[in-house]
Amino acid sequence: MGKDIRYSSEVTDQFVKHAIDYVGAGVVITDPSLPDNPIIYTNKGFEELTGYPAEEIIGHNCRFLQGEDTNRDDVTLVRDAIRNEEALVVELKNYRKNGEMFWNELEIYPIYLDSEKKTFFVGVQKDVTQRKLNEELVSHYLEEVARLSTPIVPITDSTSILPLIGDVDDRRLNHILERVGEHVQQTGEKNFILDLQGISRFHSGIHQGVLRLYQLLDMMGTRMIITGFHPKMAMESVRQTDFSEQNIKFYATVKQALAYLEKENR
Ligand SMILES: Cc1cc2nc3c(=O)[nH]c(=O)nc-3n(C[C@H](O)[C@H](O)[C@H](O)COP(=O)(O)O)c2cc1C
Incomplete structure (x- = not known):
């Protein structure tokens, strides 16, 4: 049990006010009973984060932090949460007073004050720019790796080849389907060679995945040719959907497939 140490509420209010100034995040309080839900309090952290001193922004709605690049769908989420008096966490692109963009992890929640007989909103703002930039960088590199692992090489006006190398998991398969679909749509090629030799x-x-690719190409009027067919794949093909029932051409090597296409074109 704690000892009975009591200070007057004025003293503790002072402590709390100072503590809020030092929490290392922005804190604002708004009053939704006033027109346009204006700020009635900001802490020092908010001033440091945004560059706006309290006296400039008290009485204004927080939307002045937004810019053209702020995602409107996320702003709608905030508007709905306020209307329904619900708590919410959202990441918004905001702008400091000097125009610099920062990613704001905004947490808002309603607080009902008995003494005032009304609800206020508290907002806590954290600068998460570095984390967001790192995430963007990682997803850019993942995209790049996926792109480099789907090297579609055009070999004639009507034929391209995709040599698949290494391990192919579901994620990569989906990426391959997407890329091949886009490629064939753009080029309108007659033939597409899928070389499985390097799997x-x-x-x-x-x-x-091969079956889905075949169906996709078939719908787009492109013929699929498979080279480097794996014996294990042939066995699987017998157990599952039989490739031989589809209109797919098989060749042991890319060279043989190209020789066939050349003969066909003569
Ligand atoms: C307590 C509180 C804090 C807020 N803090 C921010 C903020 O830091 N950045 C921001 O872009 N919007 C913030 N907002 C959201 C805007 O004030 C506004 O509610 C939002 O833009 C949706 O309304 P609107 O569509 O009328 O602009 C905050 C809202 C509340 C209630």
Whole structure:
């Protein structure tokens, strides 16, 4: 049990006010009973984060931190949460007084004050710019890796080849389907060669993926040719959907496939 140490509420209010100034985040309080839900209090952290001194912004709605690049759907989420008096966490692109952009992890929640007989909103703002930039960088590199691992090479006006190398998981398969779809739509090619020679580990997912790719190409009027067919794949094909029932051409090597296409064109 704690000892009975009591200070007057004026003293504790002072402590709390100072503590809020030092929390290392922006804190604002707004009064939704006033027109346009204006700020009635900001702490020092808010001033440091945004560059706006309290006297400039008290009486204004917080939306002055937004800019053209702020995602409107996220702003709608904030508006709805306020209307429904719900708590919310959202990441918004905001702008400091000097125009610099920062990512604001905004937390808002309603607080009902008995003494005032009304609800206020508290907002806590954290600068998460570095984390967001790191996330953007990671997703950019993942995109790049996915792009480099789907090297579609045009070999004639009517034919391209995709040599698949290494391990192909579901994520990569989906990316391949997307990229091949876009490529064939742009080029309107007649033939698409999928070379499976370099696949390091065969699994049933690849079988399914090849079938989906075939269906996609078929719908787009492009013929699929498979080279480097794996014996394990042939066995899988017998157990699952039989490739031989589809209009797919198979060749042991890319060279043989190209020789066939050349003969066909003569
Ligand atoms: C307590 C509180 C703090 C807020 N803090 C921010 C903020 O830091 N940055 C921001 O872009 N919007 C903030 N907002 C949201 C805007 O004030 C406003 O509610 C939002 O833009 C949706 O309304 P509107 O569509 O009328 O602009 C805050 C809202 C409240 C209630």
